[in-house]
Amino acid sequence: MALVLGIESSCDETAVALVTSDRRILAHRVASQDAQHRPFGGVVPEIAARAHVERLAPMIAATLADAGITLADVDAIAATAGPGLIGGVMVGLVTGKALAHAAAKPLVAVNHLEGHALSPRLTDTTLDFPYLLLLVSGGHCQLLLVEGVGRYRRLATTIDDAAGEAFDKTAKLLGLGFPGGPAVESAAREGCATAVPLPRPLLGSAEPHFSFAGLKSAVARAVASGAHAQTDIAAAFQQAVVDCLVDRSRRALAATPQATAFVVAGGVAANGAIRAALAQLAADYGLPFVAPPLWLCTDNGAMIAWAGAERFGAGLTDPLDVAARPRWPLDPAAEAVRGAGVKA
Ligand code: KG4
Ligand code: ZN
Numbered sequence: 001m002a003l004v005l006g007i008e009s010s011c012d013e014t015a016v017a018l019v020t021s022d023r024r025i026l027a028h029r030v031a032s033q034d035a036q037h038r039p040f041g042g043v044v045p046e047i048a049a050r051a052h053v054e055r056l057a058p059m060i061a062a063t064l065a066d067a068g069i070t071l072a073d074v075d076a077i078a079a080t081a082g083p084g085l086i087g088g089v090m091v092g093l094v095t096g097k098a099l100a101h102a103a104a105k106p107l108v109a110v111n112h113l114e115g116h117a118l119s120p121r122l123t124d125t126t127l128d129f130p131y132l133l134l135l136v137s138g139g140h141c142q143l144l145l146v147e148g149v150g151r152y153r154r155l156a157t158t159i160d161d162a163a164g165e166a167f168d169k170t171a172k173l174l175g176l177g178f179p180g181g182p183a184v185e186s187a188a189r190e191g192c193a194t195a196v197p198l199p200r201p202l203l204g205s206a207e208p209h210f211s212f213a214g215l216k217s218a219v220a221r222a223v224a225s226g227a228h229a230q231t232d233i234a235a236a237f238q239q240a241v242v243d244c245l246v247d248r249s250r251r252a253l254a255a256t257p258q259a260t261a262f263v264v265a266g267g268v269a270a271n272g273a274i275r276a277a278l279a280q281l282a283a284d285y286g287l288p289f290v291a292p293p294l295w296l297c298t299d300n301g302a303m304i305a306w307a308g309a310e311r312f313g314a315g316l317t318d319p320l321d322v323a324a325r326p327r328w329p330l331d332p333a334a335e336a337v338r339g340a341g342v343k344a
Contacts, residue, residue, distance in 0.1 A: 002075040002312055005099070006305025007060070009052040009092030010084025010112045011138065012043045016056070016063040017301035018074070021309040023122055027066035028302045030295075031055050038178050042168070049087030056095050063301075071103045076317065078308020081109035082325030083139070089324045097320050108308040109318040112299075113330045116265040117146055118310055119303035120290045127290050132259040134249050134278065137266035138164035141210045143252040144330060145259065149310045154334035155252045160213035163241060164268045169216050170237050173223045174230050184234050185271050191235030196228050198240045203247050208255075209337055210248055215240055242277045249278065253285050263290045270297040 001022050008015040017028035033051045037043050064070060079096030082089050093109065100107040116135055121127050129151075133144045141163045143156040161169070164181060171180025176187060198218050201211035215237070222233050253262060262282040268274060275291050282289035296303060311317070 002309055003073060004076045004078050004108070004305045004308040004312060005060070005071075005074045006110075006301045006303075006308055007056070007077070007079040007092045007096050008112070008115070008299055008301045008304045009056060009088045010080045010082065011088065011299055012037055012048050013299040014052050014055040014059060015299060015301035015304075016059045017305045018063060018067045018069070019122065019302050019305035019309055021313055023125060025122075025302050026069070027063045028300065029059050029063050029066070030300050031059060034179060041172055041178055043085070045085045045087055048085055049091055052088050052091040056091060060095070060099070071099060071105070074103070074105060076106045076108055076308060076312045078108040078110050078304050078311070080112045080115065080304050081322060082111065082328040084112055084326065086324060086326040089326070093322075093324045101320060106312065106317040107320060107322070108311050108316065109322040110304050110307045110311070111328050111330060112304070113140060113328070114150070114152075115303035115307045117144065117152065117330065118149070118307045119265050119292050119296050120263045121310070122302065122306040123292055123296060124290050126288075127261055127263065129260075130258055131261040131263045131290070132249075132252055132256050134245065134262075134264045135266045136163045136245065136264065136268035136274075138162060138168065140266065141212070143208070143249065145256050146263070149314050150316065152330040154329070154331035155255065156208035156210060156248055157334070157337060158210040158212065159337050160211050161216060163210070163212060163245065164266070166212040166216050166241065167268065170219050170234070173220055174234060176230075176234075181268060181271065184238060185273070187231050187234035188238040188273070191229065191231030191233070193235040193239035195232035196222050196236035198222070198236045200240050200243050200247070203244060208248065208251055210244060212241070212244070238271070238273055242273055245274060246277050246281050249281055253281070253287070259287065261288045261290050265292060265297060267298040270294045
């Protein structure tokens with residue numbers, strides 16, 4: 001049994017957790033920076049990095065105290081090393097390096113996306129490789145065949161916006177504030193999805209990828225027309241995203257008969273309508289559907305500690321001069337797609 005301290009600081013959540021290789025979460029803390037970023041309608045990288053600096057060290061001390069242990073009891077230190085906002089990533093990674101050096105513990109540099117990708121295995125003890133993963137977050141929208149720890153085959157990605165980005169932009173257009181995903185979801189509950197016709201980009205396309213930019217533009221036009229209720233636009237938008245995610249996932253499931261489960265992870269996986277539609281799709285294919293609990297979908301330290309535990313268990317540790325990476329694809333062999341290049 002190994003005990004791993006995990007540190008997450010790649011976006012606007014400062015998070016720390018203590019997780020064991022036999023899936024016990026001894027303690028975990030998340031501090032959101034929503035209040036600091038809200039006046040700007042989005043995450044401001046400089047503000048995020050400064051907030052991580054202020055919060056991280058006391059949070060690590062508090063998390064160790066929650067579990068009633070000291071750094072000496074920890075077997076390895078895992079920190080997100082990318083991808084993400086580079087200032088924040090550096091704060092967490094350098095803190096992890098300092099702790100690893102001072103306490104003479106091994107360091108595990110974790111890819112944030114690998115944290116999301118392996119997080120379902122923390123709470124579902126039966127989930128084994130290979131599984132098909134829909135990874136939907138603020139910066140990414142990908143379908144990946146997860147073949148093992150560190151072994152990911154990307155089947156599809158977005159050629160423009162990520163799904164979470166589309167939720168956040170729609171929230172902004174609708175004046176629902178920041179962060180956008182949960183606000184759009186609750187507005188959608190009060191609206192009628194068929195009241196506003198919206199496009200479903202790449203639906204039924206022979207290519208495997210996602211696209212949400214055209215949907216966002218259509219939302220902007222629907223808002224500008226003044227002809228629709230805010231709740232109807234939210235409901236129609238969410239249904240369009242559901243339809244796109246289901247269609248693209250169905251295509252990927254058909255292409256990966258070796259998958260033993262269909263799994264969703266990342267912040268957008270917290271959406272109830274999306275979870276329900278994906279569960280139905282998995283049932284159609286006779287596969288178990290696995291989605292982490294809501295708190296484990298959005299950014300947190302436990303997923304980094306768990307990915308650290310999985311890597312540590314596989315003998316994968318990193319030197320203290322390992323670099324922070326603003327971009328870091330899970331599948332380095334995946335080809336660039338047309339229109340892509342803005343997001344990692
Ligand atoms: O994984 P995450 O916490 O951070 C990144 O790594 O990006 O994902 C954040 C994204 C945001 O775009 C947020 O709006 C979206 O997840 N999100 C949601 C919901 N909760 C969070 N999107 C739709 N419905 C939700 N309930
Ligand atoms: Zn994330």
